[in-house]
Amino acid sequence: MPTIKNALINDVIHTHCSDPFGCLGLQVSADKKGLQLSVWQPAAASITVLAIASDKVLATMTASPNKGLFTAEWPDCHTPFHYRLAITYSDGNTHTLVDPYQFSDATFTDPEHHQASLYKSQGAIKTDAVVNETLSIQGTRFAVYAPAARSVSVVGDFNGWDGRTHPMSSNGDGIWRLFVPDVQHGTRYKFEIRARSGDVLPHRTDPYAQRIEQYPSFASVTCFDHKHQWQDNDWVTRPIVDLYEHPMSIYELHLGSWRRKEDNQPLSYLELIDELVPYVKEMGYTHVELLPITEYPFDGSWGYQPVGLYAVTSRFGTPEDFKALVDALHRANIGVIMDWVPAHFPADSHGLANFDGSKQYEYPDPKKGWHPEWNSLIYDFGKEHVVNYLISNAVYWLEEFHIDGLRVDAVASMLYLDYSREDGEWIPNKDGGNHNYEAIDFLRRLNETVYLNHPRCFTVAEESTAFPGVSKPTYMNGLGFGFKWNMGWMNDSLAYMQKDPLYRQHHQGDLSFSMVYAFDEQFVLPISHDEVVHGKGSMITKMPGDTWQKFANLRAFSAYMYFHPGKKLNFMGNEFAQGQEWSHERSLDWHLLEIDFHKAQHALSKDLNHLYQNEASLHLDHAPQSFEWISHDDSANSILAFARYSKSRDAHSLAVINFTPMPHGQYRIGVPNAGRYQVVMDTDASQYTGSGFATQTTYETQAIGSHGRTHSIELQVPPLAGLLLRWIGDAI
Incomplete structure (x- = not known):
């Protein structure tokens, strides 16, 4: 039996080796007169060494007293060579593989490795090991950061999940590496880590795995099938x-x-x-x-x-x-x-x-x-x-x-x-x-x-x-x-909307306060999943009143959200007034679109989105010059009115939202410019199942002062509704 590095071999056998390349694979023999091969295959009955590119037998390996350890030697050979192993198991089956321990990590050019692209060098990386000018071995290079580990093995479908078979190597930088030949796309694997205490930890999923199976395995899966051809x-x-x-x-x-x-x-x-x-x-x-x-x-x-x-x-x-x-x-x-x-x-x-x-x-x-x-x-x-x-x-x-x-x-x-x-x-x-x-x-x-x-x-x-x-x-x-x-806007506005319109006059500040800080940050206005779960109810169930008033309230709130400065975010189902609270275990209630109220809310959501995209005065969400109060203190009528401006201020619109069921046939409102204003959104319109209260669609200003402005219009304000009027130029 030739002399081998007994201490390292002992570590390999007991699965706490940090330097498998120090004792496995081809080594210079102890007497320095030739080469010695050591292979650790604990399930093997016998092993034959074959040439890397043919079935030529190079040696029959000798089994050591340590079951699973095999050796062979070439006394007069000083030139390292590549090889395959034909392994026969106790059941008589033979499997041929390329020994990973003939490819130290120094064999490979290190993949790109800096803080923004660690994923290109850690985890499971498809790699070719070059044998000569005409032959390379395809496989997977595994790398995992585990600096406190005593040893790390990669386990998977390719080795029967046996942590003894593929111990990884660390060079002191905390990263454990091993190239395993012939491991291709779709192979399941994990890491078996032995802590410094000596305890073998539960198998770990690769932190950089690009595919992971569901329960019960939670196995990492090699992922090299980059077949998608981008067309964007x-x-x-x-x-x-x-x-x-x-x-x-x-x-x-x-x-x-x-x-x-x-x-x-x-x-x-x-x-x-x-x-x-x-x-x-x-x-x-x-x-x-x-x-x-x-x-x-x-x-x-x-x-x-x-x-x-x-x-x-x-x-x-x-x-x-x-x-x-x-x-x-x-x-x-x-x-x-x-x-x-x-x-x-x-x-x-x-x-x-x-x-x-x-x-x-x-x-x-x-x-x-x-x-x-x-x-x-x-x-x-x-x-x-x-x-x-x-x-x-x-x-x-x-x-x-x-x-x-x-x-x-x-x-x-x-x-x-x-x-x-x-x-x-x-x-x-x-x-x-x-x-x-x-x-x-x-x-x-x-x-x-x-x-x-x-x-x-x-x-x-x-x-x-x-x-x-x-x-x-x-x-x-x-x-x-x-x-x-903008969580403050969300909390305040939802708290306001849940109040009976009778009491909203005492809480006008819940809506107007958002403009005190609206431009302190670049805000998104969110009505997210968190607002429609855990007993909070769906958006429609938050609204007070009978069925008609609930939907009218939701339409008015939708208008307020889209007219208010800030990007918009709505959770799925809000667009058609989902009835039940959201549950991850079932579909949204799409059948509700067969009901007029829900169908109308769906149509309004679509129209508000397209209005927002096409109305230049609503685009500048994060600049103070994009917004101007017309009236925020009419708490008796729970009405808000404000102007929105485009960046160049050559376009502007007038938003008016009534948060009570009381309509107003002659509501005078000051306006930024003289001329004509055209209604481009009325959430009370009949196509949205509203009352259709407002029949006038174009207003010409009058030289009557109101709200600190020299010109005004006398507006039809529908109940529980939002209006947006676009300034369309001088009066005819």
Whole structure:
């Protein structure tokens, strides 16, 4: 029996080896007079060494006393060579494979490796190992960051999930690597990690896996089938425009429950191309926003507890199928925003929690690393590899899937160390305050990376506090987001709308207050999924009154939202007054479109979207000069009136919303200009199941002062309705 590196071999046999290349594969023999081959195949009965490109037998290996260890030697050979192994198992079957330990990591040119593209060098990377000028071996190069691990093995379909067979190698940088020949697209795998304590941890999903199976395996899947040919070149090369000066009406949806088949199965990505894309286009939305489509184990989390930030959820198809859906949306001139969750991650045993036996991804102290509200872990934003992991993930979606915008979930929980915690349950920052400086630095770096490298893309913060400068550039000491959800507007306006119109006169400020801060940030006005679940009721059930009044209230609120400065976001179902609360387990109630009230709300939503796209005076959502109050203090009648202006101010419109059931036949309102005003939206019109109270569609101004203006009109104001009048020039 030839001499071998007994200590390393012992580590291999007991699955805690960090340097398998130090003892496996071809080695210079101990006497330095030739070459020695060591192979570790614990299930093998015998092994024959074959030439790499033929069936020529180079040696029959000798079994050592350590079952599974085989050796062969070439005493007079000094030139390393490549080879295959014909392995015969105890059942008599023989399988031929290329030994991975003849290809050290030094064999390969290191893939691109910097913070914004880590996904190109970690995880499972399709790789060719060059043997000579005419032969290369295809396979997969696995790489995983686990610096606290004692050893790491890759396990999968290719080795019977046996952690003894493919120990990985680490060169001291914390990354474990191994090239495994012949592992192709669609192969399932995980990592078996032994902690420093000696404990073998539950098999871990690859943090960079681009496909992950559902329960019960949660296996990573190699993903090299990049067959989709993008056809959205016109979209991705379109001129860069100022998004703040263009309409943005966002349709937020959960792909699994938007529309379902007769057997209650969700539509696939490919089926959504035929159903969702034309629907969104016809309805006049400029963007869709997808609840998280990164892989997640629990359906009831809606995707907000992700395990697999680099994997498109397999619930609805493959990554290539999802690319086809994005492509189709782009070809319909619809942008795609995805909800992205860097604020927390679940503690599922196959995920990132305690990944290598230590707190590699989460803050070690639960006072900083555990979310009591969501029972989930918090990323340690003070670790460079965590920040790089997240930023690389953001770039991955923009580059590989042509995503246009990232809506960052739960930003407030990242900014504040005491978020959802009582006194004594949190750790102050170095200055004794409650701001998480590390998270703030991460968010700034994220936004700088996105806007520097992808100027057509944007970020949106779901941020519910008055933290300053969320949507201000980082050079102005802001966080650098493009937009911020206006949660204050949402809470105040919904609280107002739920009141009986009789009492609204005492709460006029709930609506007018939003204009005090409307231009402090670049706001999106959201009526999101969070407002129609967990006992909050659907939008229509929030409205007071009998059936007619409920729908009239909803129409008036819709008008108020679209006339108010700010980009628009509505959750699916709001457009036709979904009756039940949203449930991720069933389809929207599309049958309601057979009922006139719901059909009318659907028509109004469509008309408001197209009006918003075509009315220049409504486009400038983020500049103070785009808005002017006409009347905000008529609380007795619960009427708001304001003017909206285009950027050049050569176009303007007049918005009037009546939040009571009392119509007004002669309501005098001051106007910015003399001339004629034409009604371009009346939510009380008969086609919307309104009362049709207002019959006049054009108004000429009179030289009668009102509301501090020299000219005015005497307006017909319908009950529970919104009007928009466009100034169309001088009087005839």
